[in-house]
Amino acid sequence: MLDFIKILYKELQYRMLKQNPEITDENLEKELKKASNIKSAIALGSFFCVVPGLLLFTTFLRSDTINVSSLLVSLAVMSLLFSLVSTATQSSFIVVRGVFDPLKVLPIDHGTLYLSGLLAISIAPVLFIALPGLVYVLVKYPLSGILATLWVLTGIFAGHTLGLFAFSVVGLKIRHKPGRKGILGTLTNVLAFALYIGSFLVMMRIANTEAFAEFIGEYPLVYPFSVATVFEPLKSTALLGEHVIIFVVVYVVSLKKLWNIIVEPQYVSEPGGITQFHTSLGNDITALSVKDFRILFKQTSLLVGFLAPVTSVLVLFFIIPSEEGFIEPGTIIPLFLVGIIAAATSSVSLILDGTSIDFLRMLPLKKRRFALSKAVTVMIFPVVFSFLYVVFFTLYDREVLYFLPYAFAFPVISSLLAMAYYFRYPRDEVGIPKSSWGKVIMLTCSVVLLLGLAGLPVVVIGGLSGYVVGYVCSGGIILVLLWWFMKA
Amino acid sequence: MIQIMNIYKYFGDTPAVNGIQFTVQDGEIYGLLGPNGSGKTTMMKIMVGLLPPTKGKLLIDGKVHNPVAIKEMVGYVPESPILYESLTPYELFNLVGKIRKMGSHLESKVNNLVRAFEIEKYCNQLVGTLSFGTKQKVSIITALMHDPRILILDEAMNGLDPKSARILREILITFKKEGKTIVFSTHILPLAEMMCDRMGVIHKGKLITEGTVSQLKEVAHEKNLEDVFLKLTESKKDIKEILDAIKGV
Numbered sequence: 001m002l003d004f005i006k007i008l009y010k011e012l013q014y015r016m017l018k019q020n021p022e023i024t025d026e027n028l029e030k031e032l033k034k035a036s037n038i039k040s041a042i043a044l045g046s047f048f049c050v051v052p053g054l055l056l057f058t059t060f061l062r063s064d065t066i067n068v069s070s071l072l073v074s075l076a077v078m079s080l081l082f083s084l085v086s087t088a089t090q091s092s093f094i095v096v097r098g099v100f101d102p103l104k105v106l107p108i109d110h111g112t113l114y115l116s117g118l119l120a121i122s123i124a125p126v127l128f129i130a131l132p133g134l135v136y137v138l139v140k141y142p143l144s145g146i147l148a149t150l151w152v153l154t155g156i157f158a159g160h161t162l163g164l165f166a167f168s169v170v171g172l173k174i175r176h177k178p179g180r181k182g183i184l185g186t187l188t189n190v191l192a193f194a195l196y197i198g199s200f201l202v203m204m205r206i207a208n209t210e211a212f213a214e215f216i217g218e219y220p221l222v223y224p225f226s227v228a229t230v231f232e233p234l235k236s237t238a239l240l241g242e243h244v245i246i247f248v249v250v251y252v253v254s255l256k257k258l259w260n261i262i263v264e265p266q267y268v269s270e271p272g273g274i275t276q277f278h279t280s281l282g283n284d285i286t287a288l289s290v291k292d293f294r295i296l297f298k299q300t301s302l303l304v305g306f307l308a309p310v311t312s313v314l315v316l317f318f319i320i321p322s323e324e325g326f327i328e329p330g331t332i333i334p335l336f337l338v339g340i341i342a343a344a345t346s347s348v349s350l351i352l353d354g355t356s357i358d359f360l361r362m363l364p365l366k367k368r369r370f371a372l373s374k375a376v377t378v379m380i381f382p383v384v385f386s387f388l389y390v391v392f393f394t395l396y397d398r399e400v401l402y403f404l405p406y407a408f409a410f411p412v413i414s415s416l417l418a419m420a421y422y423f424r425y426p427r428d429e430v431g432i433p434k435s436s437w438g439k440v441i442m443l444t445c446s447v448v449l450l451l452g453l454a455g456l457p458v459v460v461i462g463g464l465s466g467y468v469v470g471y472v473c474s475g476g477i478i479l480v481l482l483w484w485f486m487k488a
Numbered sequence: 489m490i491q492i493m494n495i496y497k498y499f500g501d502t503p504a505v506n507g508i509q510f511t512v513q514d515g516e517i518y519g520l521l522g523p524n525g526s527g528k529t530t531m532m533k534i535m536v537g538l539l540p541p542t543k544g545k546l547l548i549d550g551k552v553h554n555p556v557a558i559k560e561m562v563g564y565v566p567e568s569p570i571l572y573e574s575l576t577p578y579e580l581f582n583l584v585g586k587i588r589k590m591g592s593h594l595e596s597k598v599n600n601l602v603r604a605f606e607i608e609k610y611c612n613q614l615v616g617t618l619s620f621g622t623k624q625k626v627s628i629i630t631a632l633m634h635d636p637r638i639l640i641l642d643e644a645m646n647g648l649d650p651k652s653a654r655i656l657r658e659i660l661i662t663f664k665k666e667g668k669t670i671v672f673s674t675h676i677l678p679l680a681e682m683m684c685d686r687m688g689v690i691h692k693g694k695l696i697t698e699g700t701v702s703q704l705k706e707v708a709h710e711k712n713l714e715d716v717f718l719k720l721t722e723s724k725k726d727i728k729e730i731l732d733a734i735k736g737v
Binding site for chain 1: 538542564570574575609614
């Protein structure tokens with residue numbers, strides 16, 4: 001089993017490297033050796049996860065048992081969420097890259113077990129977010145600590161199982177139903193998934209409040225509230241056993257269903273009849289972006305992965321203004337966050353093409369044009385969400401309308417910067433630059449810096465002149481970034 | 489005119505193309521023959537601008553061009569269709585037309601080719617649901633729709649039904665008459681004999697010989713192209729030994 005996972009992981013890395021224009025034919029073998037080292041991949045991921053884990057750890061230090069219970073619920077939700085989103089999105093990427101295609105002809109009943117194993121490599125580091133907090137509980141309350149560790153592990157497993165389940169239900173169908181009905185069906189699936197994730201985020205947001213502690217007490221049977229029972233060992237053990245049994249059953253059923261679908265992908269295609277070919281309006285950039293959206297709307301799993309980061313901060317749209325009132329810093333924060341998160345979706349947009357990127361390589365397409373089309377793809381949803389946010393809250397306070405240019409500017413800056421960052425390699429070849437933890441962190445820091453530069457005048461200078469300076473800064477940044485894309 | 493000047497291509501330490509040199513004139517159909525793994529596809533990918541050579545030069549009309557400029561001039565059909573499976577052929581043609589900046593004649597070009605290859609009824613279905621042969625036709629249309637002055641076809645007849653193969657042949661002849669340059673590889677030797685003005689035989693990454701069909705027959709002292717090919721690629725003896733071994737089994 002492990003040997004097989006190693007082979008598949010190496011194959012996955014190979015396919016990613018082949019699409020990466022930073023890798024030449026000459027150094028491919030050397031890079032492959034480095035990239036296919038599973039231990040170092042897990043170690044690197046764990047290192048980046050332990051940092052937020054240590055920040056969370058500090059909140060444990062000043063807490064009594066009731067608050068520790070609430071914090072453990074937060075950790076359980078976080079583990080489940082990370083594992084769920086990671087599974088639901090990564091599985092489609094792996095399948096889209098065709099790693100399992102050679103296995104289809106072999107007499108294998110449960111090939112998805114290997115998919116599960118492959119995903120474990122990217123999910124395992126999440127344990128390190130919870131680890132510092134768990135160590136604290138283990139040292140202070142050993143028995144409860146052991147139970148808490150088991151609950152977090154169960155959370156990771158549950159998230160993985162639900163991710164596989166979601167992928168098997170909504171993910172693998174490749175739809176093509178002309179008309180609005182097909183698009184509506186796809187959007188319903190995606191929104192259901194986004195609401196599901198959103199509900200966990202709301203829980204995380206309010207997990208540290210006293211009201212939540214009381215609420216947990218009333219519903220101890222349901223995960224993640226059941227995690228708060230760690231100070232009642234017998235009850236907690238029984239609940240843990242019950243949850244493990246349920247998730248193992250769902251896991252086995254999902255794996256079986258998923259493998260059948262991988263072996264025979266479901267194309268939901270209704271021919272649109274014989275028509276003449278008509279060209280559409282627009283240029284190469286819009287055509288490439290439209291192509292991305294066509295792929296997204298036809299392959300629901302990719303849309304889920306694409307929208308998950310942005311929808312995950314939507315809940316803040318409602319929480320922050322209601323807490324802070326419509327004062328300037330409070331109103332700008334959600335827009336700022338959507339801008340930052342827009343950069344996170346850029347790595348998803350890069351893998352939409354899958355193995356078909358080789359088709360684009362045969363065409364006279366310049367790297368910067370391709371990169372600009374990807375930036376357009378990335379910015380659309382965040383711009384729409386931010387725009388709706390401003391319009392909606394303008395109904396309550398007309399002054400919110402001052403933020404409208406930022407609803408446009410933040411996602412645009414973020415997506416342009418993200419693509420300029422990924423496509424800064426010297427060769428003028430279309431490809432899929434590899435994303436890594438280091439790159440994501442560097443990119444996030446750069447985005448925060450630029451968005452800060454664009455948004456800070458509003459907070460620092462204040463008043464109408466603050467807005468004007470802010471708008472000018474934003475416009476200037478956008479122009480500089482666009483200049484890079486338009487360079488020959 | 490395409491000039492291949494002493495081109496080498498290494499994958500790591502492995503040479504795939506080992507100092508190949510030949511010229512294809514305007515209005516000429518040049519056939520690249522060779523056993524599997526001989527380096528034909530790598531050579532063609534270099535000619536299309538998909539792979540950079542490790543050493544050597546590719547000249548078009550006497551000049552070195554960057555890969556994007558080469559791709560503007562060339563139409564390429566790969567050995568197996570590489571397409572977006574979740575788009576329909578029409579969506580794909582629109583994308584290609586926009587990238588190639590084809591403008592107003594895109595519609596008429598596509599509609600003519602779609603009719604020629606008789607795929608009208610498949611053009612609103614997902615590419616992923618189409619048969620191999622239909623995908624190959626879609627791939628050929630994407631290579632022909634911009635009216636390229638150089639056409640590189642890597643076993644393009646694969647999967648085509650006889651009628652479509654005939655149509656493609658006729659299109660190639662028309663292209664040749666218009667002075668365009670065509671390079672194609674095939675394992676169907678009678679087809680190569682019928683279509684090519686000249687051909688080159690690649691073996692173990694090297695061009696071992698080139699010329700017209702009659703010149704090759706003369707060099708190899710053989711009467712038909714299959715025997716010429718087997719003799720030049722040192723496969724004739726192998727076949728005899730393998731057949732003897734099979735009989736022994």
